Amino acid sequence: MSTNKNNTKANHLMIWNEIKWVPSQKQLAQFTHLQELLQEWNKKTNLTRLVDGDDFWISQVCDSLLPVLQELKYPELSHKFIDIGSGCGFPGIAIAIAMPKSNITLLDSSNKKTTFLKEVSKKIGLDSRITVITERAETAGKDPILRGHFDYAIARAVASANVVAEYLVPFLNPRGQALIYKGGWSKTELQILKKALTELNAEIKRTHKFQLPNNRGIRNIIRISSINRCPDQYPRSIGKPKKQPLGF
Numbered sequence: 001m002s003t004n005k006n007n008t009k010a011n012h013l014m015i016w017n018e019i020k021w022v023p024s025q026k027q028l029a030q031f032t033h034l035q036e037l038l039q040e041w042n043k044k045t046n047l048t049r050l051v052d053g054d055d056f057w058i059s060q061v062c063d064s065l066l067p068v069l070q071e072l073k074y075p076e077l078s079h080k081f082i083d084i085g086s087g088c089g090f091p092g093i094a095i096a097i098a099m100p101k102s103n104i105t106l107l108d109s110s111n112k113k114t115t116f117l118k119e120v121s122k123k124i125g126l127d128s129r130i131t132v133i134t135e136r137a138e139t140a141g142k143d144p145i146l147r148g149h150f151d152y153a154i155a156r157a158v159a160s161a162n163v164v165a166e167y168l169v170p171f172l173n174p175r176g177q178a179l180i181y182k183g184g185w186s187k188t189e190l191q192i193l194k195k196a197l198t199e200l201n202a203e204i205k206r207t208h209k210f211q212l213p214n215n216r217g218i219r220n221i222i223r224i225s226s227i228n229r230c231p232d233q234y235p236r237s238i239g240k241p242k243k244q245p246l247g248f
Contacts, residue, residue, distance in 0.1 A: 015062045018213050021072040023098065030097045030124045031061055037120050038088060045112060047088040058216045064091030064156070065098055066210045067179055067221040071152075075099055079151040082107060082171050084137050085158040089117055091181070092154070096126050105131045105150070107140055137167040141235040148173055148230075156181035161189055161222060162196035162247040169200040170230045177205060178224040185209075185220035193222070196247035201228040 016022045023031065038051045050059045065072065068091075071079065078101040083092030086106035096104040106117050114134040121130040133140060140146050153168035153176065161180050168178035182189075185207075197203055205223040212219060235241055 012057065014213050015057055018062060019065050019072065020069060021065070021098070027097050027100075030126075031094075033124045034089070034093060034097070034120060037123060041116055045116075047113065047116060054214055054216065058213050060090050061094050063181070063212060063216075063219060064094035066212070066219060067091070067154075067181060067208065068095060068098075072098060076101055078102055080149065081105065081152045081154060082146070082150045084153065084155040084164070084167050084171075085109075086117060087113055087157075089120060091156050093117070093120065093124075093126070093130070095154075096121075096130055097124075100129075103129045103131070105133060105146070107133045107135060107137065109134065109136045136238050138235045138238045138241065141167065141170040146171060151176050152179060153177075154179045154181070157183075159242060160245065161185075161193045163241045163245050165193060165196050165200060165202065165224060166235050166241040166246055169197075169202045169224065169226060170234055172202075172226050172230070174226060174229075176226065178202070180222040180224070182220040182222065183217060185222075192245075192247035194247075196245070197224065199246050200226075200230055200234055202226045202230070 035051065035056050038047065041047055042051050050056060080103050081095055082105040084107050086092045086108045089106065092104050092106045108114050111134050114132050117132045121127045121132065147170050150171045150173060153171040155164045155168060158164050161182060164180050165178065172178060202224050205225045208221040210219040
């Protein structure tokens with residue numbers, strides 16, 4: 001048992017070293033509680049296969065936080081995030097735990113997933129800072145309460161970058177940034193994204209490339225900022241961003 005505990009501690013240390021950030025005892029307890037709730041829910045409804053060991057700590061927690069290394073240096077700052085296609089809560093809930101002054105909106109079209117997100121937010125004590133919305137990104141992006149409201153709009157494993165950009169950019173306030181989490185990333189995809197962003201009055205601010213610990217793969221992060229107000233026609237109606245993607 002003690003060997004397992006030592007291995008777990010060593011793994012955690014490796015992850016925090018990679019992120020260059022160390023959670024408080026309370027934050028570590030919240031991550032652990034989140035893992036337990038995921039494991040419990042996964043027995044009755046399939047949310048994600050990444051719930052045990054490194055699958056959770058590296059492929060979920062570390063993968064969620066590595067892209068926001070800069071923001072984690074200033075946890076006292078208050079930001080407004082929206083996580084599009086939040087699924088089982090990554091990266092949104094992980095960011096909510098790590099950045100205790102920030103407010104996070106979790107958006108997903110699946111009622112099953114948003115039911116889970118609401119319960120988890122409450123059980124780990126984050127419901128005062130987390131808002132959960134069951135809605136499609138195309139509809140939510142037209143909502144005057146949400147549109148142009150956020151410092152950060154983020155999405156992980158939702159769709160190709162040019163499609164995701166159309167979902168995210170309308171949510172940004174004038175100084176906001178969109179963060180797209182990608183695995184593989186090619187020059188062709190980059191060119192398509194640049195063309196799509198021209199339509200959205202946005203541009204690539206910078207890109208980061210990370211290697212996840214324990215050979216868990218490469219992660220590319222594309223940071224996007226607005227040049228001007230996003231045109232009112234975006235996002236287009238439900239299904240259209242995927243069926244007729246921008247940038248071609």
